[in-house]
Amino acid sequence: MATQQITYWLMALAIGYLAGSIPFGLLLAKATGQGDIRKIGSGNIGATNVLRTGRKDIALLTLILDGAKAGLTGWLIQNWLGLPFGYIAAAAALIGHCYPVWLGFKGGKGVATFFGGLFALVWPLGLVAAGIWLMTAVVTKYSSLGALIACVVTSLVGVIVFPQGAGVMAGFMSAVILWRHRENINRLRRGEETKIGQKS
Numbered sequence: 001m002a003t004q005q006i007t008y009w010l011m012a013l014a015i016g017y018l019a020g021s022i023p024f025g026l027l028l029a030k031a032t033g034q035g036d037i038r039k040i041g042s043g044n045i046g047a048t049n050v051l052r053t054g055r056k057d058i059a060l061l062t063l064i065l066d067g068a069k070a071g072l073t074g075w076l077i078q079n080w081l082g083l084p085f086g087y088i089a090a091a092a093a094l095i096g097h098c099y100p101v102w103l104g105f106k107g108g109k110g111v112a113t114f115f116g117g118l119f120a121l122v123w124p125l126g127l128v129a130a131g132i133w134l135m136t137a138v139v140t141k142y143s144s145l146g147a148l149i150a151c152v153v154t155s156l157v158g159v160i161v162f163p164q165g166a167g168v169m170a171g172f173m174s175a176v177i178l179w180r181h182r183e184n185i186n187r188l189r190r191g192e193e194t195k196i197g198q199k200s
Helices: 002-020 024-031 047-051 056-081 085-098 111-121 123-140 143-161 166-180 182-190
Strands: none
Touching: 002 056, 002 085, 024 047, 024 056, 047 056, 056 085, 056 111, 085 111, 085 166, 111 123, 111 143, 111 166, 123 143, 143 166, 143 182, 166 182
């Protein structure tokens, strides 16, 4: 049994990481003639930076696909291997998105992937995170600030309401996102953070 559990862990981690490491934003931007999005805005490969090209359609598709990295992968692994392996795969997908081996471990910030994992595996937390992000982003126009606040609140709610499995996944993913946003935090403090839809 122990050997089987270890095998399942490794499978969930490997599949999740590889799925998460597909740089959809970068690939879609290049395929539609937008160039290398790592050279504009935040240099991020996620949907928010894709939006800075002016292509809302490509940004939306990037958002959906980045969310599916953790959401679809976690759901499939959960239905194949069971819990907690769906949570493990979703968390691994976030790591893959943030640190893809194909891009020298320089990826996105993981927000869409975080939302995708939550909605697919523990939708109440997904609603909490999305609601907080949306309200903050609409009021302040800062996507990063919305993500930061959403992660903090979601982690607290997750640990209290879902102390095992889902709560651990939410807390871990939130911690990674907060770490990935450390430069954004500094820019927010200086009033230099780029707003949603603003080209750099």
